Amino acid sequence: MTKRGYHHGNLKQALIEAALSLIEEKGPTGFTLSEAAKTAGVTPAAVYRHYHGREDLIAEAARQGFEMFADLMQYAYDEGQPSALAAFEATGRAYLAFARKHPGHYIAMFESGISPNRTPELSLASNRAKTVLEKAAADLSQHIPPEKRPPASMFSAHIWAMSHGVVELYARNATGATSPFSPEDLLESGIGIYLRGLGLVPQDD
Structure with missing residues (x-):
């Protein structure tokens, strides 16, 4: 999967878009926050700076x-x-x-x-x-x-x-x-x- 580029200011939106694609593919409980990070092309640590867990992202x-x-x-x-x-x-x-x-x-x-x-x-x-x-x-x-x-x-x-x-x-x-x-x-x-x-x-x- 091609990683999505991002710069300061649109990381949160990139994560939301990643979550939306995973929700459509696997359902709201079928993916992890780490998978959302990978789909968005960032490290899990970057995700946790914005969201405490998958539910916060959803x-x-x-x-x-x-x-x-x-x-x-x-x-x-x-x-x-x-x-x-x-x-x-x-x-x-x-x-x-x-x-x-x-x-x-x-x-x-x-x-x-x-x-x-x-x-x-x-x-x-x-x-x-x-x-x-x-x-x-x-x-x-x-x-x-x-x-x-x-x-x-x-x-x-x-x-x-x-x-x-x-x-x-x-x-x-x-x-x-x-x-x-x-x-x-x-x-x-x-x-x-x-x-x-x-x-x-x-x-x-």
Whole structure:
């Protein structure tokens, strides 16, 4: 393997990139910090100057992932404006798109066992992504009569759970589950059924 060159200032990023490639190849527990150092082309001692252990390195990859994820969610939300419905549906699709494009980050964020509360920085990044979806849900829920309106946090949690389930079961195929429908179609139809149940989209004839 060709060693990656680095200079002062980008060693941490080189280590994160090495960890991401190893996470994709071997899973979050399938490599050591020494392997990450070798992949990045540095000595293990150089790694320990920045990270105390593999979990710290994975946590930093997760933090970076959540920052990217939040940016993507915000972009999707903004692109859907001024329609609250389009903005909300776009954030759901962004979840699936992120998992497909950035599998290493996704695994570090959601499959590594690293708590989002491990560091204040990781918690902040995680909450920023969650806040975008809650804002989209809050905007859309204004079209529901107050007496029938679920809390925006519950509304967004349902869609987050649905998106996560489709990604894990069918996009990443983490359990070997199969479906005759694409993950995109499953998510789109699932969100549609949910929103029809809330009276936010017309019922089919």
